[in-house]
Ligand SMILES: Nc1ncnc2c1ncn2[C@@H]1O[C@H](COP(=O)(O)OP(=O)(O)O)[C@@H](O)[C@H]1O
């Protein structure tokens with residue numbers, strides 16, 4: 151089943167989600183920066199400052215026309231005028247760039263204007279006090295100047311003219327102060343000149359009073375001009391304009407900030423929508439993945455069950471096959487053991503057969519019947535057997551014949567004994583072969599002290615080669631070696647096999663060409679070598695590697711078990727068996743290498 155790649159695409163999705171979340175946080179933080187409350191606080195402060203400014207100017211006007219009896223109203227706003235713009239400065243510090251600088255400039259200008267205005271009002275206050283004072287005294291001074299003096303002798307007409315000139319000046323002055331038009335000023339000057347004409351004619355107390363009146367008139371005219379000038383300047387002070395400008399700037403800033411906040415909210419909305427869409431998409435993918443995983447799980451479970459069933463089935467089959475194999479192996483093992491036994495026993499039976507046929511031939515050719523004939527001849531003479539032995543010619547030859555016969559029979563007996571010994575040793579070997587094979591599963595060997603040259607001779611005897619049979623010339627090249635502890639029967643079995651093979655390899659040769667060389671020497675510090683070399687058919691190179699395999703043979707009547715069992719036996723004794731040949735027709739050499747200190751396992755010493 152094809153498994154979809156679930157992981158694909160999750161990484162970019164996650165990255166996008168993180169990016170959106172970061173952008174959201176950023177815009178949230180920036181939209182929080184905008185604080186409308188400072189703007190409204192500034193507006194309230196501006197309004198308050200405007201009111202203060204307006205009421206200040208109103209109080210100036212009231213003082214000017216004398217509605218205010220004292221000047222507290224002009225002094226009271228001074229602390230506020232000094233501190234409130236600073237509060238505005240503190241508030242506007244939160245204003246964002248780029249309006250900040252402009253605001254600072256305008257605010258500084260406003261503060262300067264306010265300071266200047268305070269200075270003007272201060273000046274106005276002193277000038278206006280003098281003006282109001284002179285105006286208050288002017289009617290009284292006029293009355294004094296125009297009054298008739300008791301010590302004076304002047305005519306009443308002149309007195310009334312002076313009085314009317316003084317009154318005309320008073321009136322013109324008052325009119326001018328109420329409506330300071332140029333023509334009223336001309337009027338005041340005309341009336342004053344007229345009065346100055348009268349002054350030259352005055353003297354004494356009346357001149358003094360007239361001068362007092364004139365001084366007041368001049369003070370009123372001077373201070374009035376000053377006060378009017380100051381009022382004009384106060385009215386022209388640009389505080390209100392600056393306040394309006396500040397107001398405008400704050401409004402601009404507020405609009406800008408509100409616009410930005412609006413933009414940020416819009417971005418927030420957009421990114422939130424994006425994030426929500428992403429989450430929705432992720433949820434849909436998750437659901438899909440979940441469905442796929444479920445499907446895969448089911449498929450896996452199914453496959454698992456199927457697999458388990460198959461494994462159970464296979465296990466059963468394997469168990470069956472194994473038990474069959476075990477049975478087959480047991481049978482094969484038994485067959486191999488049987489083959490080995492038969493083969494090795496067959497080898498020994500060869501020499502048994504040789505011994506038996508020798509004994510049979512010896513019994514057939516025995517001189518023993520000659521003895522019974524001699525005994526019959528003597529029995530036939532009866533009581534004259536002594537005369538027969540003395541007088542008869544045959545009787546005279548009989549003792550010599552019997553003597554010769556005894557010697558021949560003695561030799562026969564010796565031969566028979568020797569053959570019977572060989573037979574008995576062959577039978578022992580057969581027993582050993584069988585015992586060895588029977589005990590394959592148990593202790594397989596028995597160590598004895600053996601002289602290797604004796605062992606070689608014994609093998610030669612058991613192979614029927616001791617007496618140069620079949621025209622085979624045997625050469626011995628034995629180095630003197632001390633006896634070794636060996637599994638004697640295993641070594642014998644190997645040697646008998648090698649000698650049997652060598653004999654058969656020389657079957658095709660003429661009698662004079664058959665040569666067998668036996669060598670015995672120490673090959674290294676810790677091992678000995680036994681070599682069987684023949685002048686037989688030799689071994690082709692391609693066969694050299696295979697001759698030790700079980701079942702390999704080139705002979706019609708061969709089995710291919712001999713060398714295989716030999717190499718196994720050599721290994722079991724901790725040694726080795728090697729074959730060498732220069733090829734067909736050059737003979738072969740087999741070398742059995744055995745350790746001096748047997749390392750054979752499972753051996754009872
Ligand atoms: N001395 C030898 N000279 C030449 N060939 C040999 C000799 N010994 C063994 N062989 C070869 O090795 C083969 C295997 O020998 P072996 O295992 O004893 O089985 P078998 O004697 O039954 O053939 C023989 O068939 C033969 O070809």
Ligand SMILES: [Mg+2]
Pocket residue numbers: 647650651712713
């Ligand atoms: Mg053989």
